[in-house]
Amino acid sequence: MNAYAGTGRLIRLAARRDRVQLPIWIIGAAVLMAAGAAAVADEFPTEESRVTALRGAGGSPAVLLMRGAPVGTDLGAMLNFRNFASMLVLAALMSTFAVVRHTRRNEETGRAELIGAGSVGRHAGLTAALVLAFAANLLLGAALTGTLLAAGLPASGSLAFGAACAVTGMAFAGLAAVAAQLFQGARAANAFAATSVGVAYLLRGVGDALGERAADGIQVTSAWPTWLSPIGWGMEVRPFGAERWWALALPVALLAVCVYGAFVLVDRRDLGAGLIPDRPGPAAGSRALLSPLGLAWRLHRASIFGWVAGSVVFGVGIGSLGASVNDAMTENTGVNKLLNQLAGSGGADLVDVYFAAMMNVFGVLAAGFVVQALLRLHTEEAGGPAEAVLGTAVGRVRWALSHLACAAGGAAAMLALAGAGAGLADAAAGGDEGVATLTGAGLAQLPAALTVAGFVVLVFGGLPRLVVTLAWAALALSIACGLLGDVLGLPQAVRDLSPFSHVPSIPAVDLTPGPIAALTAVAAALAAAGLMLFRRRDLAP
Amino acid sequence: MNDAISATGLVKRFGRTRALDGLNLAVAAGEVHGFLGPNGAGKTTTIRVLLGLLRADAGQVRVLGGDPWQDAVRLHHRLAYVPGEVNLWPNLSGGEAIDLFGDLRGGLDKTRRAELLERFQLDPTKRCRTYSKGNKQKVALIAAFASRVELFILDEPTSGLDPLMEAAFQQTVREVSADGATVLLSSHIFSEVEALCSKVSIIRDGVTVESGTLASLRHLTRTSVAVEAAGPISGLAGLPGVHDVVANGTQTRFDVDSRDLPGVLRHLAGFEVHALTSHPPTLEELFMRHYGVEASR
Structure with missing residues (x-):
């Protein structure tokens, strides 16, 4: 039988399953792009304002780490500096999730077995997943290019921007295809692929932070770590700078290697098996496992360790750059303004503002973790083992609280350790922020993350079918309204909807107990209402 | 009345469909009761109401003398449930899952657990994701039967078992029945119901159409x-x-x-x-x- 038989049908099936999800990614990216373009045009209307901002940014490794290397001073180059890296990440995540969803997830659920028994070739499933991911990336690239052209930006830069995003997304689709062959669980494959996106972003950041400034004080030539990262390759296309079209060849080469490797692996393994095999587990459950909380901890611990480790690494990186912020940016009003906007305060000390802005980022990360952890309630319930667990002498509230405890505890650990890591690194670099202050600054973000958690529990109790969509939408809106509200120019009333707008920007301002107590109360009330609704509703089949 | 389960006039709607439409079910303490009906007749819905996982829109339901919706946790100490479709955690071993279910129910009998592992020939060190349907059912069956409870609610528990395991299952049901436990057995396997059950209820479209001893049902026909x-x-x-x-x-x-x-x-x-x-x-x-x-x- 032809190894590709049935590919067309599987592509149509995959496209139909993703008919809502992928358009949301693509349209969402285009909307973010349009908002970003409008914001840049609004905030930096003159060449002069952009030069000032970029000159300052170029001197700060921290800003370069977060954003990328500036490529020029026109409007497009400013947009590149502000939005390009995040668009590349978005394309990469969209692609990895899509490929794993249509390969390993299918195998895990047994759908692939049913499909494979039909007149379907051995390579059809993987091919269909890759074709779908490629199509999505082409559409994403086209949508971004179109949005940029509509914003009145030059054609070649717009095209390079869209093409770089599309090609980078495809390269990550290739990486995910390999991960899906290696790991037996879809979760593990997704985690590997998502971690590779994070590592690629970080490598690029390190390369940009260590980059060499041109004589004009604006353009930065990235150092070698950037060249190890597929996201870095995308950045090196430098849209709206002097475009380097040849850099597009690097992700394409990675893609070719990955696709070839994935198909070789498909031929070598059995359906359902991974190349990294399972070890036998314990024959009996240990004491620590045998309670609802023990079970929840077991289900969440790998993810908690991952998020906490990532936060600590990120925290140390942020902390080690703190002392250099002052040298680079004292006279620079543009960056000053940017950081003040992120931190949501007009504090005097630039280093304090920098740390306050970074703590806000950690708060968002913690909220992201919390959403991911609490959605486990949904996967356990819908077609999962929750039915059997709730058929034992475990009450619904106790069951849900066990998961909530893991989510809240994990978020607290992330924030405290990220803050502590930043404090220690700052001290090592000669800063004087103090470990206790930054740990506290991290923990001050916890009530905001818990408010997002409370909302997820509320939706889980009240509208269980929509919980996935609403939970992520709430997080996205909290970020948009709270963290980026100022950057995007939203009115204060809208910004106040986000819990992140109410967190005191420690250490830029002093700790005020009022907002923290209020956010905690809101979080508790939301969660309590959600638990009550959950207790009163039918369990999903 | 000495009924382990009594349900009268149960109604459960899902949107416009009436999954249960005035269903009656009475299971006396100590009996093994067969619960028959074609796919979609409402067997699983009934069982989920009996467990307090769903709330009936109308009708009365008592399980072991309590209201399953209000007293779910208290009642679940005294019963064991094997779902029709056993979903487990992919990265836990079978042994861990058995102990977990047993413990959450209030503890299980270690000797009995070992005996059942042997009888059902289950390797408890394998990860749940590698188990076949039948092996997943064995995990749930062993966790249930190793618990010393008064009532077993089994929803098509043998649909993935081979004939040898089917015999092991029947032997186990006879043992718990001899110990005085009540069993509600939803099944599609007539020979199994005939071999095990003293009474039978047949339902269709959410209504009980026949209920009684096998002998009395035969008499009507x-x-x-x-x-x-x-x-x-x-x-x-x-x-x-x-x-x-x-x-x-x-x-x-x-x-x-x-x-x-x-x-x-x-x-x-x-x-x-x-x-x-x-x-x-x-x-x-x-x-x-x-x-x-x-x-x-």
Whole structure:
């Protein structure tokens, strides 16, 4: 039988399953792009304002780490500096999730077995997943290019921007295809692929932070770590700078290697098996496992360790750059303004503002973790083992609280350790922020993350079918309204909807107990209402 | 009343569909009760109401003397449930899952657990994701039967088991029944229900259509009779309760309502009968009678 038989049908099936999800990614990216373009045009209307901002940014490794290397001073180059890296990440995540969803997830659920028994070739499933991911990336690239052209930006830069995003997304689709062959669980494959996106972003950041400034004080030539990262390759296309079209060849080469490797692996393994095999587990459950909380901890611990480790690494990186912020940016009003906007305060000390802005980022990360952890309630319930667990002498509230405890505890650990890591690194670099202050600054973000958690529990109790969509939408809106509200120019009333707008920007301002107590109360009330609704509703089949 | 389960007039709607439409079910303490019905008849919905996972829109339901919706946790200490589709955590081992379910229910009997692992030939060190459907069911069955509880609610528990394991399952049900436990067994396997159950309820479209002992259900129905005689047997069709007479020379086949069997036997005594076989309706025939007609309607 032809190894590709049935590919067309599987592509149509995959496209139909993703008919809502992928358009949301693509349209969402285009909307973010349009908002970003409008914001840049609004905030930096003159060449002069952009030069000032970029000159300052170029001197700060921290800003370069977060954003990328500036490529020029026109409007497009400013947009590149502000939005390009995040668009590349978005394309990469969209692609990895899509490929794993249509390969390993299918195998895990047994759908692939049913499909494979039909007149379907051995390579059809993987091919269909890759074709779908490629199509999505082409559409994403086209949508971004179109949005940029509509914003009145030059054609070649717009095209390079869209093409770089599309090609980078495809390269990550290739990486995910390999991960899906290696790991037996879809979760593990997704985690590997998502971690590779994070590592690629970080490598690029390190390369940009260590980059060499041109004589004009604006353009930065990235150092070698950037060249190890597929996201870095995308950045090196430098849209709206002097475009380097040849850099597009690097992700394409990675893609070719990955696709070839994935198909070789498909031929070598059995359906359902991974190349990294399972070890036998314990024959009996240990004491620590045998309670609802023990079970929840077991289900969440790998993810908690991952998020906490990532936060600590990120925290140390942020902390080690703190002392250099002052040298680079004292006279620079543009960056000053940017950081003040992120931190949501007009504090005097630039280093304090920098740390306050970074703590806000950690708060968002913690909220992201919390959403991911609490959605486990949904996967356990819908077609999962929750039915059997709730058929034992475990009450619904106790069951849900066990998961909530893991989510809240994990978020607290992330924030405290990220803050502590930043404090220690700052001290090592000669800063004087103090470990206790930054740990506290991290923990001050916890009530905001818990408010997002409370909302997820509320939706889980009240509208269980929509919980996935609403939970992520709430997080996205909290970020948009709270963290980026100022950057995007939203009115204060809208910004106040986000819990992140109410967190005191420690250490830029002093700790005020009022907002923290209020956010905690809101979080508790939301969660309590959600638990009550959950207790009163039918369990999903 | 000494019923382990009693449900009257249960109604459960999902949107516009009425999954249960006035269902009645009574299971006396200590009996093994078969719960039959085609796919979609409402068996699983009923069981989920009995467990307090769903709330009935109307009707009364008592399980072990309590209200399953209000007292779910207290009641679940005293019962064990095996779902129709066993979902486990992919990265836990089978042994861990067994201990977890047992412990969440209030503890399990270690000796019994070891004995059942042996009997069902389950390797407890394998990760749950590698288990087949039958092996997942074994995990749930061992966790349930290793618990010392008063009531077992089993939703098609053997649909993935092989015949050897089916025998092990029947042996285990007999053991817990001998110890005085009550069992509600939803099943599609007639031989299993006939072998295990003293009483049976048959449901269709969310309504109970038959309920009683197997003997009493048989009594309501027809016995198939085949007779071999020296010559044709005349006058059969005119007798009360006789149906579907097929005569073929010396061979005659017919069905007779169970209560009219004595009259038919007296009639047959007037002929030179060489051989006579009769068999009571199997559960399958009972079931098909209820559904076959409806299906072709």
